[in-house]
Amino acid sequence: MHIPVLLDEVIHYLDPRPGKFIIDGAVDGGGHAEEIIKRIQPNGTFLGIDLDNEMIMKTAKRLMTNPSMGLMAGNRRLTTKFMPGNYADLPDILNGEELGCADGLLLDLGFSTEQLEAGKGFSFNKDEVLDMRYDSRISADRNADQRGLESDISVNQRGNPRESAVRTAAEVINSLPEQELANIFWTYGEERYGRRIAKEIVITRKKKRIIRTTELVAVIEKVVPRGYEHGRIHPATRVFQGLRIYVNHEMENLDTALRKLPRIMASHGRVVLISFHSLEDRRVKQAFRELEKRGKARILTKKPIRASKEEIERNPRSRGAKLRAIEIQ
Numbered sequence: 001m002h003i004p005v006l007l008d009e010v011i012h013y014l015d016p017r018p019g020k021f022i023i024d025g026a027v028d029g030g031g032h033a034e035e036i037i038k039r040i041q042p043n044g045t046f047l048g049i050d051l052d053n054e055m056i057m058k059t060a061k062r063l064m065t066n067p068s069m070g071l072m073a074g075n076r077r078l079t080t081k082f083m084p085g086n087y088a089d090l091p092d093i094l095n096g097e098e099l100g101c102a103d104g105l106l107l108d109l110g111f112s113t114e115q116l117e118a119g120k121g122f123s124f125n126k127d128e129v130l131d132m133r134y135d136s137r138i139s140a141d142r143n144a145d146q147r148g149l150e151s152d153i154s155v156n157q158r159g160n161p162r163e164s165a166v167r168t169a170a171e172v173i174n175s176l177p178e179q180e181l182a183n184i185f186w187t188y189g190e191e192r193y194g195r196r197i198a199k200e201i202v203i204t205r206k207k208k209r210i211i212r213t214t215e216l217v218a219v220i221e222k223v224v225p226r227g228y229e230h231g232r233i234h235p236a237t238r239v240f241q242g243l244r245i246y247v248n249h250e251m252e253n254l255d256t257a258l259r260k261l262p263r264i265m266a267s268h269g270r271v272v273l274i275s276f277h278s279l280e281d282r283r284v285k286q287a288f289r290e291l292e293k294r295g296k297a298r299i300l301t302k303k304p305i306r307a308s309k310e311e312i313e314r315n316p317r318s319r320g321a322k323l324r325a326i327e328i329q
Contacts (some may be wrong), residue, residue: 002028002029002030002031002112002114003031003314003315003317004029004031004032004035004108005108005110005274005307005311005315005317005318005321006274006305006307006311006318006321006323007031007032007035009305009323010032010035010106010272010274010323011035011036011039013270013272013300013301013305013323013325014036014104014106014270014272014325015104015270016035016036016039016040016044016104017039017040017044018039018040018041018042018043018044019040019042019043019044020040020044020045020103020104021040021044021045021046021047021099021100021101021102021103021104021266022036022040022044022045022046022047022102022103022104022105022106023046023047023048023049023090023102023104023105023106023264024036024046024047024048024049024106024108025049025087025090025105025106025107025257026049026050026051026087026106026107026108026109026110027048027049027050027055027056027059027082028050028052028055028059028108028110028112028114029055029059029112029114030048030059030062030063032106032108033046033048033059033063034063034069036104036106037063037069037078037080038069040078041077041078042077042078043077043078044078044079045078045079045080045081045099046078046079046080046081047081047083047093047094047097047099047102048060048080048081048082048083049082049083049084049085049086049087049090049093050084050085050134051084051085051086051134051135051248052084052134052135053084053135055112055114056082056083056084057082057084059082060082064080064082081097084135086253087107087253087257088252088253088254088256088257088260090105090257090260090264091260091263091264094264100266101264101265101266101269102264102265102266102269103266103268103269103270104269104270104271104272105261105264105265105269105270105271105272106272106273106274107257107271107272107273107274108274109250109254109273109274109275109276109280110274110276110317110321111244111276112317120132120133121168121169121170121212121213122240122244123213123240124213124216124217124234124236124237124240125234126213127212127213127214128212128213129168129170129211129212129213130168130169130170130173130210130211130212130213130216130243131168131169131170132168132169132243132244132247132248133166133168133247133248134248135166166247166248166249167247168247169243169244169247170209170210170211172184172243172246172247173201173205173210173216173243174205174209174210174211177202178198178199178201178202179198181194181197181198181201181202182194182195182197182198182199184242184243184246185197185198185238185239185242186242187242188241188242188243188245188246188250188251188279189237189238189239189240189241189242189243189245190238190242190278190279191238191239191242193223193224193225194239194242196223196224197219197220197223197224197239199223200219200220200222200223201216201219204219216236216239217235217236220235220236220239221235221236241277245279250280251279251280251283254280254283254284255283255287258283258284258287259287261287261291261297261328262291262296262297262328265328266328267328267329268327268328268329269327269328270300270325270326270327270328271297271325271326271327271328272323272324272325273323273324273325274321274322274323275321275322275324276320276321276322277320281304281322281324284324285304285324288324288326291326291328292326295329296328296329297326297327297328297329298326298327298329299324299325299326300325300326300327301323301324301325304322304323304324305322305323305324305325306321306322306323307319307321
């Protein structure tokens with residue numbers, strides 16, 4: 001089961017209360033969403049979106065059919081909407097759903113165990129096709145499968161066409177020039193052996209296309225020195241991270257969302273972001289500082305909030321989490 005990271009801290013800084021409009025821009029397994037929904041009743045509005053279509057529908061069904069959540073048909077105390085979508089497109093989503101500016105926005109940028117288990121090639125420990133797209137739908141229209149869930153709660157299937165057109169990791173590996181691959185591994189994975197790995201990929205793919213995770217791992221292990229990182233991480237960790245970020249345009253999406261915050265947030269609205277690696281945290285830190293400098297926001301966390309030792313023991317995933325929060329002016 002998905003365990004939410006820094007849940008108490010998220011609730012403290014997001015401050016969800018009855019009647020508030022809160023957005024969870026990366027719902028994932030719904031751990032944060034569950035607590036937020038409970039706290040904004042009565043008369044609150046919740047919008048949950050996620051790039052992973054299968055994940056958002058699974059989470060929506062779980063929450064909507066849980067009697068303790070108060071989301072069953074006939075409940076007029078709450079407006080709840082779940083839909084596949086990109087948090088970078090929130091202005092368009094809010095306009096399309098006829099929703100106003102939000103009182104709170106949560107973006108948990110983490111990667112869940114459920115996604116590793118989804119068979120999309122995210123894990124280097126499994127033999128799977130190198131897909132790595134969060135949303136690998138062939139068709140964006142699957143309304144017919146979900147009509148039974150729609151009542152007072154909206155489950156919107158309107159996806160983002162450009163997300164479904166994203167290239168797979170296999171297509172990237174087998175088509176990009178050596179230098180571009182090396183740049184991806186260094187820029188997004190901070191992999192110091194990126195050039196060696198990229199060169200070996202190009203040599204290997206001339207003989208046979210690299211389409212499975214195990215094939216890519218074999219290439220990486222062939223050129224990375226033994227004892228890499230003193231055994232702290234698997235040799236393929238940084239390459240897989242870089243590919244995932246590149247395939248899903250994660251940094252571009254984050255930059256776009258950060259720029260658009262003043263357009264989607266109400267006055268005194270709270271924004272809470274949880275990042276898991278330095279690439280994300282640097283962007284969040286710089287964007288928040290710039291908003292404060294321009295008088296558009298007030299930083300609530302002078303330093304990033306980290307998980308306690310107790311939480312890390314309960315949930316090892318929280319080890320790398322950093323929470324930053326601002327209040328829009």
